[in-house]
Every structure is written in structure tokens, then in C-alpha cells.
Amino acid sequence: MKTPIDQNQVGCRFCGSKDQKEFVAQERMFRLPGSFLYQECLTCGSIQLKKSPENLGSFYPEQYYSFLDLQASPNWKKVLKKIRLKIFLAAGILSPSYGYWLGKVHRRFDQKIADIGCGNGQLLYELHASGYTNLSGFDPFIPENKRLDEGIHLYKMSFDQAEGLYDLIMMHHSFEHLEDPRQVLSTCFEKLNPGGQLLIRCPVADAEVWKEKREYWVQLDAPRHLIIPSVSGLGILADQTGFTLEEVEFDSDAFQFWGTEAYERNQPLDPQQILPVYTSKELKEMKQKALLFNQEGKGDQACFYLTKPIKS
Ligand SMILES: [Zn+2]
DSSP states (O other), X not given: OOSOOOTTOXXXXXXXXXXXXXXXXXXXXXXXXXXXXXXXETTTXXXXXXXXXXXXXXXXXXXXXXXXXXXXXXXXXXXXXXXXXXXXXXXXXXXXXXOTTHHHHOOOTTOOEEEETOTTOHHHHHHHHTTOOOEEEEOTTSSSOEEEXXXXXXXXXXXXXXXXXXXXXXXXXXXXXXXXXXXXHHHHHHTEEEEEEEEEEEEOTTOHHHHHHGGGOTTTOTTTOOEEOOHHHHXXXXXXXXXXXXXXXXXXXXXXXXXXXXXXTTOOSOHHHHGGGSOHHHHHXXXXXXXXXXXXXXSSEEEEEEEOOSOO
């Protein structure tokens, strides 16, 4: 994933089409200066930043990272989390707050799991507290390698440097920060056991809010989001890299509306400033609208479930 993309390569990085429309977007989260040229594929709808700025790192100021301290759970809470997950896996109720998707990717508690872009490792910690025993996180931006507990290791490296094979590779809103989706999928394919699963959660260009609000769409997030697939674009690339795309589940929420409205008002993205503008009734309506959009396949983010065929 570290090899820079060939800038002479033209066309959509998902479907390969050269039929693209260019548009310019601004950094709006912190209102940093600069204009960024994006391409929208007129064939599959995916979006890509045409060329990453040389100083991409400067668009990740300290306040961008949630390098919060890990929230540890006392032992009695871990016992409850284990019980809760067992009920969820058996009966489909009491979905854990950190992962509704877990029901679809659970195989065994000792399955080997990698989280790409793991940050402080909170998600892996929650999985561990719920009973999983073989967890690795990869993130080149964490301060150092760290062992959180027996069975949870965080590595300060990009995933292409990882050793061994995994049963489940996860990317929770890290995929869109990488430049070359074909290389990402190929690397994940190589590092999965046959029958292994890849879970990608990211913004999607099928979003109604993108179609309506264009450059003000909060999850365009120029210039940090280098690629935003459409469902069909990611489907094409999954197919070309050997994966089977089993299911796509939209999981957008009210953020797509209040975040985008803040950008339309030229406000930086500070929930403490933005959210008090709305009544609880308005916020509830936004949540309901997001659920409806998800059902209709036009929410602004989705979860892709891919598998590596047993015979490939
Ligand atoms: Zn395309």
C-alpha cells in the first residue's frame, strides 16, 4: 500500500473508465487553504482525488486524530460483554455498540483478525473483551508498537508489511484514506486464508447527499479522502482482484445531514458548535431519514462484506 500510484495512469481506479468529470473541492473540516482536483467517474460513479498533494500530512493536524486514551473495561464489564456477544451471535439481539457487522463475520473466537488503521486499538480491545483472542492492529501513524493485552498487538506499520495470513481483515473508515484501491484489495487477498473475509466500511458515492450537495458533502473530506467508491465500482474491483462481494449494507447516520449543512454554512466541523443548532426532534428526523436512505441504498456510507474463495 506504500507504493505511490502511477500518476500517468489515467482512468477510474475502480472500473478503469476514462469517462470522468473533474471538480474542485476545498478542505472544510478546519478550513485549511488549498483547492483539490477530484475526478468523478461517469461510468461507475466512484470519486478519486486526481493527485495527492505533496504535503498531504499537513492536512492531518493533531486535532484530526482521536489519539484518545484507550477506554479500558473492568473485569466485571468484560464478563457482561462476553455474555452479551454470545446472546447476539445466537439470537441476533443485543447487538454490540461497536459492531453490528460482527454477526456476519464471526467464525470462531480464535480467528485471526487484522484491523487496518487501528488508531489506539479501541475496537480490537472491545473484541478482546468480548472473547476474541487473536487480534492485530496496523497503523503507521501510532507512536510505537504496543501489546495491549495477551492476544492484542498493535503494529506501527502499514498492512503490506504484515506477516502471516488472516481469517478476517477489517478496514473501518481507513480505506478511503489510501490511494490505490486495487493494490489495497490485492494485498488483502494475498494475506487472507482461503475462505477468509474482508470487511470494508467507507463512504460511498451512491450517497444522495453527494448528488444533492456535491462539494459540501461532509464525507468528501478533501483532501484526506483519496478514493470514494460507488457500490458498483467496488464490486468491479472486488471481482477483478479475485474476491466475492457477498453483501453491501448501508450504515449511514445523521452526520451526513448536519455535517453537510455545517459546510454549507461555512462552519468548521465542530459538533459542539453545530449540534446545539438543532432541536431533538430535528435530530431524530435526521436519524430516521438516514435509516430510510440506508434501506433505499442511498445513504452516504456502507459496509462491504467480501470473501476470498476457498479455491482461487
Ligand atoms: Zn469508475
